[in-house]
Amino acid sequence: MKKIQMVDLKGQYNDIKTTVNTSIQEVIENTAFINGPKVHEFQKHLESYLGVKHVIPCANGTDALQIAMMGLGLKPGDEVITADFTFAATVEVIALLQLTPVLVDVNEDDFNINIEAVKKAITPKTKAIVPVHLFGQCANMDAIMDIAKEHNLFVIEDNAQAIGANYQSKNGSQVKAGTIGDVGATSFFPSKNLGCYGDGGAIFTNNDELAHTIRGIVNHGMYERYHHDVVGVNSRLDSIQAAVLDAKLPKLDAYNAARQQAAKKYDEALKNTDAVVTPFRNEHEHVFHQYTLRIKSGNRDALVKHLNEKGIPCGVYYPIPLHKQKAYADARYNEADFTVTNKLVQEVISLPMHTELDDEQIAFITSTIINFLNE
Ligand SMILES: *Cc1c(COP(=O)(O)O)cnc(C)c1O
Numbered sequence: 001m002k003k004i005q006m007v008d009l010k011g012q013y014n015d016i017k018t019t020v021n022t023s024i025q026e027v028i029e030n031t032a033f034i035n036g037p038k039v040h041e042f043q044k045h046l047e048s049y050l051g052v053k054h055v056i057p058c059a060n061g062t063d064a065l066q067i068a069m070m071g072l073g074l075k076p077g078d079e080v081i082t083a084d085f086t087f088a089a090t091v092e093v094i095a096l097l098q099l100t101p102v103l104v105d106v107n108e109d110d111f112n113i114n115i116e117a118v119k120k121a122i123t124p125k126t127k128a129i130v131p132v133h134l135f136g137q138c139a140n141m142d143a144i145m146d147i148a149k150e151h152n153l154f155v156i157e158d159n160a161q162a163i164g165a166n167y168q169s170k171n172g173s174q175v176k177a178g179t180i181g182d183v184g185a186t187s188f189f190p191s192k193n194l195g196c197y198g199d200g201g202a203i204f205t206n207n208d209e210l211a212h213t214i215r216g217i218v219n220h221g222m223y224e225r226y227h228h229d230v231v232g233v234n235s236r237l238d239s240i241q242a243a244v245l246d247a248k249l250p251k252l253d254a255y256n257a258a259r260q261q262a263a264k265k266y267d268e269a270l271k272n273t274d275a276v277v278t279p280f281r282n283e284h285e286h287v288f289h290q291y292t293l294r295i296k297s298g299n300r301d302a303l304v305k306h307l308n309e310k311g312i313p314c315g316v317y318y319p320i321p322l323h324k325q326k327a328y329a330d331a332r333y334n335e336a337d338f339t340v341t342n343k344l345v346q347e348v349i350s351l352p353m354h355t356e357l358d359d360e361q362i363a364f365i366t367s368t369i370i371n372f373l374n375e
Helices: 009-030 037-050 061-071 089-096 115-121 141-151 208-217 239-270 300-309 335-347 359-373
Strands: 054-058 079-083 100-104 126-130 154-158 166-168 174-176 183-187 201-205 222-224 291-295 348-351
Touching: 009 037, 009 239, 037 054, 037 201, 037 239, 054 061, 054 208, 061 089, 061 154, 061 183, 061 201, 061 208, 079 089, 089 100, 100 115, 115 141, 126 141, 141 154, 201 208, 208 222, 239 291, 239 359, 291 335, 300 348, 300 359, 335 348
Parallel strands: 079 100, 079 126, 126 154, 154 183
Antiparallel strands: 054 201, 166 174, 183 201, 291 348
């Protein structure tokens, strides 16, 4: 059996080596390392793949979130509601811009932001909601957009984990995750569903004016060379990363399908194990950035240790709720409002998930889990 990895980037590379190498070589030959033609080509291809008017590439997913918030003109003291159960980048940029993060509980089934909790958290100072499409499956965007409309709030989608996922709107239309709110932010970190070979990110929007504002912000606040109209940042997707991404984008649907196939096999093997809750599917496509189980028998940590001893990598995303992190704790939070995240952090375990998992590996992983839990 091939060595099991949490993410197998080497196996994936072997399959696309010629295309990727040629694409990178082109950049080196033409030396357009910054804002070269590859960046523009990838931008256009991603716009057409996502069906969104504007893609603005940037340096990483964290920047994408920050720049989205800067572009919307959010001001210190504005309250921004987001999920307690996500990667810290989401809340970090809110705090960094001196906006006030308001963390709320998530759903026990799909792990996404809880709509009732969002409603309860709205105050006259609330200016935006940041749903995170956690582990590859969309939050309830119909409900979030309704709330936003009613209270005149911006919606910024953290789409770092769900690129390519289809969202089935209640009005019948199907759109891509990240293109529903005012603005979407994604990451091309190597292990993401569309990953480059370093850091990368992008911002999506259908709003022409916002796209224009953001294009200036990523480039030192310049709309005309050496005229700095607003305070900006330096956040660029470098051309070599764009070359990798442009070579991989045509494969994204196949990559997501490979993840879904692996997820199905995991489900099948684990469905009769009482202590395990396999990932819930809401009505939107799940592209399995992570395949995350809940272990109901109280021995999640012992299982992690056991799997590691058997050479099976796994992850706990996330072990501590954000509202309990030193940097984001706030006296206004009430533990009773976080019953779900407080429970999930003790139950979740993410199994190896990537495009190269084979049947033998999945069988070994699942039988090791079942044997341990049935001991
Ligand atoms: C990866 C990730 C980010 C940050 O992306 P970087 O490119 O690493 O800065 C933000 N939010 C979520 C939910 C992520 O998973």
